[in-house]
Amino acid sequence: MARPTKASIDLAAFRHNYRVAKAQSPNSKAVAIIKADAYGHGAVKLAHSLSEADAFGVACIEEAIELREAGIKQPILLLEGFFEASELELIQRHHLWTALHSQHQIEAIKRQPESYNFNVWLKLDSGMHRLGFSPQDYPSAFEQLSELPQVDNIVHMTHFACADELDKSMTQSQLKTCKATLAQLKTQTSSFANSAATLAHPSSHSEQFSGYTRPGIMLYGADPLLHPNSASKQLIPVMTLTSKIIAIREVKAQESVGYGERYRCERNMKIGTVAIGYADGYPRHAKDGTPVMVDGIRTQLVGRVSMDMLTVDLTDIPNADIGSTVELWGKNVKSAEVAHCCDTIPYTLFTGITRRVYKEYSE
Template identity: 40%
Template sequence: MTRPTRAVINWSHLRHNYELVKATGTGRTYAVIKANGYGHGLLNCARALSGADGFAVACVDEAMVLREAGIQRKIVVLQGAYDGAEWKLAAEHNIQLVVHHEQQLDERDSITLPATVGVWLKINSGMNRVGFRPEQADAVLARISADDKLDLRHVMTHFAAADEADSGSFAEQVALMSSREWPVSLSLSNSAALFRGTGIEEGVRRPGICLYGSSPMPHKTAAELGLKAVMSLESRVISTHKVPAGEAVGYGADWRAERDTRVGVITVGYGDGYPRHAPAGTPVLVDGVECPLIGRVSMDMITVDLTDHPLAHIGSHVELWGDHLSVDRIAALCGTISYELFCQLTPRVKRVARELPSDTQNTPLAAARV
């Protein structure tokens, strides 16, 4: 029997989420599919969103994976080129680069480009991670303008706290970017800013986590925003047994049964990317019924309390997060964010594609390996 742990990916939900965020404003919408499509699969995200205005990735290596697979949509590399060789690759393969540091322009000057490269100028408006400070902007803009092999496409920044309802820093960053006229259109909005709005007309918005069905707003659920879960992490119950009151379950013996307990063993663990620090009580759906995690998460298995779910049995379907159990809820209980849960899934978790039919959500679903 094949190990039942798998990540079921619903590509129609990815397209739904893209169209939903695209409808929130004007301008083009580049889907952020870096970090292997937030754990969902870089190439398959691009193929599922074949009609997207463009894609944003972290590095030239990711962009080249797309180009070598025949993906011809516009691509912007958010960290830009690391060296002169990557500038040349960008020119040869029509890849746009973010410029955020003077050294990147120095490296560009060290080589002869075979074609023009589209560039985005990144301004550090308050994140203080990468980007030119506002007072450097004019000099950098002049340098780019003077280079006949560079074509300035957009000016961009990145928000530090767009997800915080009363964030003063968000307002300050918006004010800074709107305080002057730029020679090209802006690209400002990440997922959170898309839903709260900047009040600034943008040429390109850059949704990331919301595309995958996770809420970028801590005070609103994904369902409240109209988002649909793209990934369902699933497994099966592989064993059940009874533990008398007073006995311990799992490593460290730090969970003890307060009553005679029926324990279910599920084949998933931190070796699959399920968070090792998930606390006792974290919900797990067994045949649609919430059952609490008990004992520590081990490498290959977790244990849950099935005492109040007498119908659960070996082979019962398990959802760790997905359509019916919000990944944001699990992430909050684990003291992290959905981004980490998605991205830390390991290669041994099979990614399986599932498409919902357009006419009904109750029709049996066909699954195929991604």
């Protein structure tokens, strides 16, 4: 590896964060969400590192088959279900669990051989209005599935729109809808809680709604809550993105740095050029002042991010030199800080890491 840009992945931190999720809901199992290549961290590597996982969650069958072909044996849930009826044979062959959110999916299951055995997660649209059966249609969908010989088990499922915003009443409203809809239905195995709900809404995975939590972003050490609580403060960042200083310039006051003259020096400054850019996944729209750390000292981005490089302020770091290590985000510069300066969220930072960034895994 010649280019110094790399993402260091801490597998022990990943396991720690999973255990934090489990501790919030001792009566529930936890589906570790590793869709989108484990949010850019490497799904196969992380799945192998988490042998204690009760199950894994992915977005599509391609992601599930990749895990199966890599030797992953735990249950794998297709969070969006299947897109075509032809996938059902693969779901059966690979022993996958599938979400169901539409009547056409139920009809497709009805047409399968009676010898097939499906574990179904039936999705209720409790207010997010993205996927799922309406509260009015949900009981009928449940009864249809209950009568099918092809269906072995049904788990009630919903997704929260605002679980990370504790000042909003939306989550409690959605839970109220869930409670009313499920009141007359037989099975009570449920899966409602995403990361934010797992950490901050215990009623969403209480004994009444126990079954499975679905921790996602919290597994990677990013706090989903706008205001951290005692549980979310235990999370440890899994990815540390680093590169090195490859050039240093002395730039005079009022001279500009980078494309478009966006940043103009307020004083004589020492500017370091770092070998990372938007082609690596670092956001082009990062603002001047976005935090970075050079040789353990916090400083900031100055100038527009380019495809392969960015520039940082070294003026107050006199010992910085060619080869100095730059942390873009990780255990010292939190991904949430960087995301805030880029008008985005940690999810997009992690999933945006491109293939040319070398991944280094450690325990």
